[in-house]
Amino acid sequence: MSRLSGRAGGIALTVTHIHTFLVHPKKATPEEPEVIGTxxxxxxxxxxxxxxxxxxxxxxxxxxxxxxxxxxxxxENICRDLVIDYLQSPNIARGKHLAERxxxxxxxxxxxxxxxxxxxxxxxxxxxxxxxxPTDDAIYxxxxxxxxxxxxxxxxxxxxxxxxxxVLYRHRSLTGGFWSGRAIDKQLNPRSGEPSDYWISDFLVxxxxxxxxxxxxxxxxxIRDAAKKAALGVKQELAAAATIAAGFGGLKLSIDQFxxxxxxxxEARNAILSELRASRTAQEIFQFxxxxxxxxxxxxxxxxxxxxxxxxxxxxxxxxxxxEDGSGxxxxxxxxxxxxxxxxxxxx
Amino acid sequence: xxxxxxxxxxxxxxxxTRHDEGLLPLAEELQLHIAGLLKGxxxxxxxxxxxxxxxxxxxxxxxxxEVDLKYDDPISQIQDQIGARIIxxxxxxxxxxxxxxxxxxxxIEFKNRVPESEWEFGxxxxxxxxxxxxxxxxxxIDFAHIPDFFExxxxxxxxxxxxxxxxxxxxxxxxxxxxxxxxxxxxFTSAQAWxxxxxxxxxxxxxxxxxx
Numbered sequence: 068m069s070r071l072s073g074r075a076g077g078i079a080l081t082v083t084h085i086h087t088f089l090v091h092p093k094k095a096t097p098e099e100p101e102v103i104g105t106x107x108x109x110x111x112x113x114x115x116x117x118x119x120x121x122x123x124x125x126x127x128x129x130x131x132x133x134x135x136x137x138x139x140x141x142x143e144n145i146c147r148d149l150v151i152d153y154l155q156s157p158n159i160a161r162g163k164h165l166a167e168r169x170x171x172x173x174x175x176x177x178x179x180x181x182x183x184x185x186x187x188x189x190x191x192x193x194x195x196x197x198x199x200x201p202t203d204d205a206i207y208x209x210x211x212x213x214x215x216x217x218x219x220x221x222x223x224x225x226x227x228x229x230x231x232x233x234v235l236y237r238h239r240s241l242t243g244g245f246w247s248g249r250a251i252d253k254q255l256n257p258r259s260g261e262p263s264d265y266w267i268s269d270f271l272v273x274x275x276x277x278x279x280x281x282x283x284x285x286x287x288x289x290i291r292d293a294a295k296k297a298a299l300g301v302k303q304e305l306a307a308a309a310t311i312a313a314g315f316g317g318l319k320l321s322i323d324q325f326x327x328x329x330x331x332x333x334e335a336r337n338a339i340l341s342e343l344r345a346s347r348t349a350q351e352i353f354q355f356x357x358x359x360x361x362x363x364x365x366x367x368x369x370x371x372x373x374x375x376x377x378x379x380x381x382x383x384x385x386x387x388x389x390x391e392d393g394s395g396x397x398x399x400x401x402x403x404x405x406x407x408x409x410x411x412x413x414x415x
Numbered sequence: 416x417x418x419x420x421x422x423x424x425x426x427x428x429x430x431x432t433r434h435d436e437g438l439l440p441l442a443e444e445l446q447l448h449i450a451g452l453l454k455g456x457x458x459x460x461x462x463x464x465x466x467x468x469x470x471x472x473x474x475x476x477x478x479x480x481e482v483d484l485k486y487d488d489p490i491s492q493i494q495d496q497i498g499a500r501i502i503x504x505x506x507x508x509x510x511x512x513x514x515x516x517x518x519x520x521x522x523i524e525f526k527n528r529v530p531e532s533e534w535e536f537g538x539x540x541x542x543x544x545x546x547x548x549x550x551x552x553x554x555x556i557d558f559a560h561i562p563d564f565f566e567x568x569x570x571x572x573x574x575x576x577x578x579x580x581x582x583x584x585x586x587x588x589x590x591x592x593x594x595x596x597x598x599x600x601x602x603f604t605s606a607q608a609w610x611x612x613x614x615x616x617x618x619x620x621x622x623x624x625x626x627x
Contacts, residue, residue: 242491345549
């Protein structure tokens with residue numbers, strides 16, 4: 068799926084159908100009400116809001132995902148089938164199947180949601196944005212001259228909540244395409260109690276397009292090769308970053324986001340990015356595989372109970388630091404060389 | 416049926432551009448990428464990646480379906496525009512590389528192709544349809560010419576040898592079908608290749624290298 072800038076390179080983005088469904092959380096609570104849906108008119112305030120969602124999806128949806136095949140390896144996916152069935156003739160009856168699927172995979176922690184299916188064309192491409200607005204309570208303030216009133220509102224559906232979800236699919240072919248899309252999931256690395264995988268994994272039956280090994284190897288190789296070529300200052304910064312990154316196991320981030328999280332200088336960041344053969348891989352999100360990373364990581368670091376820290380290229384660590392095991396778990400490391408740089412740092 | 420010559424000519428022209436400007440450089444990138452992943456892995460004889468030749472693409476694009484042509488949008492639907500093959504020494508190596516491929520690539524299809532009946536001999540090998548990795552979508556290649564997927568096969572040396580000879584001998588350019596006795600001969604060679612793979616793998620296991 069191609070990434071767009073602006074208004075799709077001058078091509079008008081035309082919404083042709085919008086359907087919405089009230090989706091109750093029926094996972095483990097099948098007594099919840101059935102899904103009901105309605106058509107959204109292509110005029111008015113709600114249309115304006117949803118048209119914005121549709122147009123911005125090309126930029127806002129930044130997580131590359133791909134539908135999973137069956138466990139037996141067949142080129143089939145139940146959710147993709149529902150998306151394509153809906154796109155072939157967008158109507159409430161066909162869209163309801165998607166809404167029912169979402170309802171069956173939503174539990175009470177995610178709660179009531181409003182699902183929007185927004186369909187259109189971009190040139191020769193079919194485009195659909197599947198968007199779930201979570202519900203919340205709110206207070207409405209009616210502000211009048213010299214007076215105002217407040218009102219408690221239930222069932223307010225909000226796009227700006229962290230639990231807002233969306234996915235975008237675009238392709239010219241309804242038969243050969245629509246295997247990959249891009250999602251928004253603001254809870255990829257959740258701190259709240261909401262399950263992080265119900266949208267991408269459970270509802271969409273999808274996974275990140277970049278596998279953990281693929282993304283981790285890409286990152287580890289780039290940081291290793293960048294460190295080899297860099298000037299001493301940047302080399303040390305990359306060595307420290309490489310050591311810290313080993314603790315990122317399980318996080319779902321892109322290389323760009325890793326660089327930001329490691330607070331790398333622009334020189335160090337550019338050194339890493341220049342090692343990527345395809346620049347767009349810097350934005351691709353993957354789940355960090357700490358075990359693989361440690362196999363590939365360029366630097367090994369050991370910290371002792373007395374506060375001493377030693378860092379060296381993994382392949383050469385055991386050569387430059389001689390280790391002697393003593394009693395009570397204590398070890399002695401010795402090394403010898405010329406001082407080529409010395410720094411005082413306020414943090415590790 | 417819509418298999419008119421103008422349609423075929425237009426499709427050929429479209430694919431020829433895609434082939435020359437997209438698929439050829441992409442195949443080189445993919446070969447480097449896969450070979451890089453397999454670096455240090457033992458008993459990998461070679462990694463080859465090819466862009467489907469325009470004539471071959473057109474033949475496939477114009478295959479008849481039950482009602483109309485099989486493909487209504489062949490550029491989007493034909494998934495082996497880029498085909499890769501990894502050739503290993505032994506059957507155990509195929510299983511090992513299978514794990515590696517599933518770790519580093521996103522499949523939308525995978526299967527171990529074997530003849531339908533145990534009384535038949537023919538095509539063997541692991542097949543995958545994999546998402547084209549972003550790593551090979553380098554800045555110099557027009558993304559419009561990059562297919563969503565590529566096809567990958569993992570074969571032993573014997574499986575590779577048999578499938579190459581079978582392809583050369585089994586598909587005549589004039590479309591003439593194989594005679595029953597010719598089919599038996601090809602099945603016989605497949606059985607021999609299958610047997611050789613079994614024996615080599617047993618020897619490999621017995622010689623104590625099967626765990627490496």
